[in-house]
Amino acid sequence: MLAVKNLTKSFNSPSGKVTALSNVTLSVKTGEFASIIGKSGSGKSTLLSMLGALDVPTSGSIDVDDVDIAKLSAHKQTAYRANQIGFVFQHYNLIPNLSALQNVMLALEFGGTPARIRKVRAEQLLNDVGIDTDQQMRKPSRLSGGQQQRVAIARALANHPAIILADEPTGNLDSETGQKIFDLLHDLSRSENTTIIAVTHDMDIAGKTDKTFILKDGKITTK
Amino acid sequence: MNVVTRGIKNALRSPIRSGAIVLMLAISIGLVLAMLVARSSVESKISSVEATSGTLVTVSPAGVSGFAGGGNPLTSTQVAQIAATPHVASIVPSLSDQLGTSDTNLVSSLQLGSFGARQQRFDSTSTTTGSGSSTVTARPAPTPRISVTGTTDPNSISPTGGTLTISSGSTIDGSSSSDVALVGTSLATKNNLKVGSTFTAYGQTTTVSGIYSSGNTFLDSGIIMPLKTVQTLTTQAGAVSSVKATVDSSNNVNSTVSALKTSLGTAADITSEAEQAAASVSSLQSISSLALAGVIGATIAGAIIVLLAMIMVVRERRREIGVIKAIGGTNGKVIAQFMTEALTLTVIGAVIGLVLGVLVSGPMTTSLVQSSSSSTTSTTTPGTRGGGGGGFGGGLNQIGSNLTQVSAAVTPQTFLIAGGLTLLIAIIGSAVPAWFIARVRPAEVLRTE
Numbered sequence: 001m002l003a004v005k006n007l008t009k010s011f012n013s014p015s016g017k018v019t020a021l022s023n024v025t026l027s028v029k030t031g032e033f034a035s036i037i038g039k040s041g042s043g044k045s046t047l048l049s050m051l052g053a054l055d056v057p058t059s060g061s062i063d064v065d066d067v068d069i070a071k072l073s074a075h076k077q078t079a080y081r082a083n084q085i086g087f088v089f090q091h092y093n094l095i096p097n098l099s100a101l102q103n104v105m106l107a108l109e110f111g112g113t114p115a116r117i118r119k120v121r122a123e124q125l126l127n128d129v130g131i132d133t134d135q136q137m138r139k140p141s142r143l144s145g146g147q148q149q150r151v152a153i154a155r156a157l158a159n160h161p162a163i164i165l166a167d168e169p170t171g172n173l174d175s176e177t178g179q180k181i182f183d184l185l186h187d188l189s190r191s192e193n194t195t196i197i198a199v200t201h202d203m204d205i206a207g208k209t210d211k212t213f214i215l216k217d218g219k220i221t222t223k
Numbered sequence: 224m225n226v227v228t229r230g231i232k233n234a235l236r237s238p239i240r241s242g243a244i245v246l247m248l249a250i251s252i253g254l255v256l257a258m259l260v261a262r263s264s265v266e267s268k269i270s271s272v273e274a275t276s277g278t279l280v281t282v283s284p285a286g287v288s289g290f291a292g293g294g295n296p297l298t299s300t301q302v303a304q305i306a307a308t309p310h311v312a313s314i315v316p317s318l319s320d321q322l323g324t325s326d327t328n329l330v331s332s333l334q335l336g337s338f339g340a341r342q343q344r345f346d347s348t349s350t351t352t353g354s355g356s357s358t359v360t361a362r363p364a365p366t367p368r369i370s371v372t373g374t375t376d377p378n379s380i381s382p383t384g385g386t387l388t389i390s391s392g393s394t395i396d397g398s399s400s401s402d403v404a405l406v407g408t409s410l411a412t413k414n415n416l417k418v419g420s421t422f423t424a425y426g427q428t429t430t431v432s433g434i435y436s437s438g439n440t441f442l443d444s445g446i447i448m449p450l451k452t453v454q455t456l457t458t459q460a461g462a463v464s465s466v467k468a469t470v471d472s473s474n475n476v477n478s479t480v481s482a483l484k485t486s487l488g489t490a491a492d493i494t495s496e497a498e499q500a501a502a503s504v505s506s507l508q509s510i511s512s513l514a515l516a517g518v519i520g521a522t523i524a525g526a527i528i529v530l531l532a533m534i535m536v537v538r539e540r541r542r543e544i545g546v547i548k549a550i551g552g553t554n555g556k557v558i559a560q561f562m563t564e565a566l567t568l569t570v571i572g573a574v575i576g577l578v579l580g581v582l583v584s585g586p587m588t589t590s591l592v593q594s595s596s597s598s599t600t601s602t603t604t605p606g607t608r609g610g611g612g613g614g615f616g617g618g619l620n621q622i623g624s625n626l627t628q629v630s631a632a633v634t635p636q637t638f639l640i641a642g643g644l645t646l647l648i649a650i651i652g653s654a655v656p657a658w659f660i661a662r663v664r665p666a667e668v669l670r671t672e
């Protein structure tokens with residue numbers, strides 16, 4: 001269960017105080033697939049970075065299974081990211097000089113998986129998302145966009161996270177590949193009972209999720 | 224794959240850039256080693272010169288330098304005082320004089336030349352002829368004189384500081400008072416003197432005991448006689464124009480010199496080889512400090528190279544650092560990875576640099592030492608000597624020639640220091656980038672490109 005209460009984030013900019021998120025309150029049940037839609041600058045990425053403990057809110061709370069992650073120490077936030085969160089980015093953000101397999105193994109290392117079983121687990125994860133043995137040895141630059149995103153999903157799943165946060169996961173892909181990636185995420189939320197929160201522009205995708213939040217000028221409205 | 228493997232792998236990620244960084248580092252580390260080698264070689268040379276610079280102290284009467292100047296010779300009391308000074312192991316007193324045409328039947332083998340003529344221009348008594356308004360002063364042409372050295376040890380005359388080479392006959396007993404002499408080879412040739420020949424000196428018939436050859440034109444035109452003989456013949460009983468005192472240990476030279484200065488006061492001028500050696504090694508000391516500055520400079524340059532390279536790398540990989548942090552990598556792990564990367568570049572640079580350093584340290588040390596010492600080498604015109612002061616020139620010329628023979632030796636200690644400095648380069652070079660890494664916020668990864 002993810003429960004966000006009265007979340008506010010404001011920045012000091014040269015032109016004055018900017019409020020990116022204002023009193024956002026939302027909740028997502030475990031295993032639900034939720035989407036957040038909104039225009040550029042509406043605060044989608046800011047909300048996602050708060051949920052992923054990448055940034056701290058100005059006020060409010062984020063309870064993940066009754067633990068307020070906004071109040072965790074920096075060290076515990078890192079551990080929370082490693083074990084409880086899986087990130088899928090629009091630009092995939094794989095480490096360029098590591099192979100697909102090594103990218104997944106990196107997440108396993110940070111999650112504390114013993115070295116001897118990392119390779120087997122990573123191979124299994126990559127097979128699950130449809131990356132075959134030959135492709136697993138390739139560096140990201142030698143994989144297509146769709147394949148890179150599959151590797152990124154495998155990496156996000158590595159440590160059995162409670163929540164997968166996806167920032168425009170299909171934004172860089174053609175509609176057909178985007179659909180396949182969406183289906184993959186959707187299947188995962190069902191089979192692994194993983195909560196997925198995806199930021200998207202694609203109304204087609206948003207329409208197929210369990211829940212959609214519309215963000216406008218830092219405020220949220222449930223569809 | 225762990226942090227270290229990733230760091231090493233990242234170091235080789237961009238071969239051209241890494242190659243350039245490694246090359247720059249290699250040059251600076253090579254320079255560090257070469258400068259360290261130059262410094263340690265020069266330092267060891269300085270200490271060896273100082274240790275073996277000799278224990279000789281020369282005491283000469285104040286105001287007198289060879290045959291020039293004025294003042295009184297040292298008396299037998301002063302000579303005894305010198306001999307009794309603590310740490311003085313032995314003394315060789317000598318008395319120098321010159322034989323004019325009225326003193327001897329020998330003809331000098333030296334050509335006066337313009338130099339000699341100028342030195343003797345005051346010596347002849349002038350005769351004035353004419354009267355009234357016109358007065359003409361005429362002087363007889365000056366003649367070169369023959370130098371006579373009375374000494375208790377003929378070897379002390381040797382310009383090399385060693386044993387005087389006797390080309391024929393045998394040496395004389397310096398402590399005797401017999402009328403015997405060693406004649407320089409040029410003088411002997413000029414006057415057809417052989418071992419056993421006799422000549423007149425100060426109205427006394429003197430026998431040639433041996434003929435010596437020193438390689439110095441001035442010395443080879445002179446005569447060496449026992450000290451007492453010269454003192455008697457010149458009616459200067461007990462007088463001495465120079466005393467060479469040997470100190471028991473080089474460590475005691477300075478204290479002996481000050482003791483002598485105190486006891487003899489203003490009556491004598493005292494010089495020691497150690498003092499002159501110190502002056503000679505000052506050029507080496509400046510090379511040593513130059514080399515130290517080089518070591519520091521090259522180390523700083525190396526650290527700056529690593530620093531700038533790593534800052535560049537960190538800035539370039541900000542997003543990647545953000546990703547690693549976002550997926551659960553700790554600051555410590557990311558910093559360790561980048562430090563390994565810096566260390567890898569430095570180690571590769573160090574290996575190449577140390578090889579480079581070993582290759583260039585020899586020629587570099589030699590050229591540093593030679594270019595600095597060449598300006599201090601002096602040449603004396605044959606036949607002239609600043610009054611024939613004594614045997615010092617010999618010992619110092621040796622020091623001078625030895626100074627340029629500094630051999631560059633790469634010792635394990637030098638290697639160890641160079642290795643330590645390399646590590647310092649890597650640490651300084653990656654400390655600031657580490658700070659940058661710690662400041663990268665993982666949220667930056669969500670920024671759209």
